[in-house]
Amino acid sequence: MTPFGPIQRDPEGRLRHFLSIEGLDRALLTRILDLAEGFAGVGERLIKKVPLCRGHTVANLFFETSTRTRTTFELAAKRLSADVLNLNIGASATAKGETLLDTLRNLEAMQCDLFVVRHQASGTAHFLAQHSAPGVRIVNAGDGRHAHPTQAMLDMFTIRRHRGGFADLRVAIVGDILHSRVARSQIHALNVLGAREVRVVGPRTLIPTEAAAALGVRVFHDLAAGLDGVDVVIMLRLQRERMAGALLPSEREYYQRWGLTPERLAAVGEGALVMHPGPINRGVEMASEVADGPQSVILEQVRLGIAVRMAVIALLLGYDEAGP
Amino acid sequence: MNPAGVDSLLQGMAGKLERRLEAEGIERPLVVGIHRGGVWVAERLLEMLALEGPLGRLDIGFYRDDFSRIGLDPEVRPSRLPLSIDDRTLILVDDVIQTGRTVRAALNALFDFGRPRRVLLAVLAERGGRELPIQPDLSGIRAELPATDRIHLQGPAPLALHIVRAHP
Numbered sequence: 235m236t237p238f239g240p241i242q243r244d245p246e247g248r249l250r251h252f253l254s255i256e257g258l259d260r261a262l263l264t265r266i267l268d269l270a271e272g273f274a275g276v277g278e279r280l281i282k283k284v285p286l287c288r289g290h291t292v293a294n295l296f297f298e299t300s301t302r303t304r305t306t307f308e309l310a311a312k313r314l315s316a317d318v319l320n321l322n323i324g325a326s327a328t329a330k331g332e333t334l335l336d337t338l339r340n341l342e343a344m345q346c347d348l349f350v351v352r353h354q355a356s357g358t359a360h361f362l363a364q365h366s367a368p369g370v371r372i373v374n375a376g377d378g379r380h381a382h383p384t385q386a387m388l389d390m391f392t393i394r395r396h397r398g399g400f401a402d403l404r405v406a407i408v409g410d411i412l413h414s415r416v417a418r419s420q421i422h423a424l425n426v427l428g429a430r431e432v433r434v435v436g437p438r439t440l441i442p443t444e445a446a447a448a449l450g451v452r453v454f455h456d457l458a459a460g461l462d463g464v465d466v467v468i469m470l471r472l473q474r475e476r477m478a479g480a481l482l483p484s485e486r487e488y489y490q491r492w493g494l495t496p497e498r499l500a501a502v503g504e505g506a507l508v509m510h511p512g513p514i515n516r517g518v519e520m521a522s523e524v525a526d527g528p529q530s531v532i533l534e535q536v537r538l539g540i541a542v543r544m545a546v547i548a549l550l551l552g553y554d555e556a557g558p
Numbered sequence: 559m560n561p562a563g564v565d566s567l568l569q570g571m572a573g574k575l576e577r578r579l580e581a582e583g584i585e586r587p588l589v590v591g592i593h594r595g596g597v598w599v600a601e602r603l604l605e606m607l608a609l610e611g612p613l614g615r616l617d618i619g620f621y622r623d624d625f626s627r628i629g630l631d632p633e634v635r636p637s638r639l640p641l642s643i644d645d646r647t648l649i650l651v652d653d654v655i656q657t658g659r660t661v662r663a664a665l666n667a668l669f670d671f672g673r674p675r676r677v678l679l680a681v682l683a684e685r686g687g688r689e690l691p692i693q694p695d696l697s698g699i700r701a702e703l704p705a706t707d708r709i710h711l712q713g714p715a716p717l718a719l720h721i722v723r724a725h726p
Binding site: 248271272274276279281284551 | 617619620625629630634636638666670
């Protein structure tokens with residue numbers, strides 16, 4: 235059904251690349267979360283480093299700008315004792331006309347083991363995985379509108395740490411679902427982990443019409459109704475270029491209809507978690523008081539992202555191609 | 559070996575440890591068990607000697623030297639060491655010592671938490687087959703077994719020792 239299953243796992247079921255939540259089962263996602271729990275303990279120590287991936291080289295290939303994702307991948311690899319290369323590709327190779335595969339081949343020649351890839355085109359990480367040398371691992375750090383699986387996993391880890399599990403959870407994802415690779419990965423992860431209900435909430439122009447059937451979610455075009463009774467509220471970042479595309483009237487109007495205000499959060503309840511993948515547009519997706527308030531776990535998401543990325547990198551580098 | 563047998567080994571270990579601590583004037587040692595069998599043994603020793611807790615739990619999964627060959631142990635748990643280990647005497651406890659590689663990994667892990675003054679190694683069962691120059695300071699029993707046999711500690715309560723023979 236999905237092209238991602240076979241390439242992500244070897245015939246024994248071990249993870250070879252981490253490209254998308256699609257094609258992965260609950261056992262594997264749970265294993266990543268359990269491992270992340272172990273790595274979270276490393277971050278609480280004075281010496282925040284373990285020797286697990288000593289001698290491996292991780293290359294961060296970011297064709298699209300990123301601060302949080304790139305730095306947390308870098309810290310994750312460094313805390314595993316791997317060597318890290320950060321390549322700001324926009325500014326170097328492609329600017330000189332080098333193709334994506336040439337970039338990959340050159341870095342493979344330098345014996346990089348694992349590539350963390352972000353690209354504006356959907357499918358880039360998958361393409362690199364198909365063409366990478368045996369033993370080389372690819373992690374998708376965001377491809378176009380398609381997927382951002384490590385972000386989804388750090389969100390799942392944050393939710394599990396606060397709620398213990400997923401079985402009784404109602405989760406609302408609010409905002410620009412149409413263009414959001416984060417939302418797509420979150421929805422798959424929540425469904426695989428068995429969340430009771432996943433809702434998407436937003437204006438008609440920003441929710442694909444086939445979303446309900448294709449993704450297994452309930453669709454709401456009214457914020458109050460969409461948030462009623464949920465345990466977790468995930469606010470998505472509104473990309474400002476969407477205004478230019480005539481999909482939205484103005485930031486002010488968006489905030490009035492879809493912004494998470496203290497009053498709207500109070501109506502959801504004191505127990506609800508507020509999440510956001512960052513960076514936040516304060517006063518567009520949510521009020522500053524909400525972003526900085528007691529129900530917000532936004533900075534915790536960032537911190538836990540390191541442990542989750544350590545878990546993914548360690549799982550991928552833990553198996554030698556020639557091993558048993 | 560049945561639970562009563564294991565208990566008498568633990569009694570023996572506790573006695574040796576107590577004499578050692580007294581003879582060398584070690585006060586307030588910190589007891590650290592290696593996950594999982596070592597933690598079970600360490601819990602018993604802490605109780606028998608009425609030593610000050612809490613017990614340290616060390617998981618060495620992130621420090622193993624066979625990671626690139628066999629991957630991550632699916633059961634890796636976060637290590638929990640109480641307070642600071644700087645300048646304390648630690649009693650590092652494991653269930654069985656054979657190659658010494660687990661203890662090597664445990665020592666590396668410990669030093670990422672601080673700089674202990676001294677580390678004593680106590681194991682329930684000691685056997686041949688060392689691959690590293692690491693010896694226990696005290697043990698409950700010393701056994702000579704064919705290299706292919708394994709000693710397995712069953713727990714957490716009651717504790718029982720089994721010898722698992724390799725089938726030809």
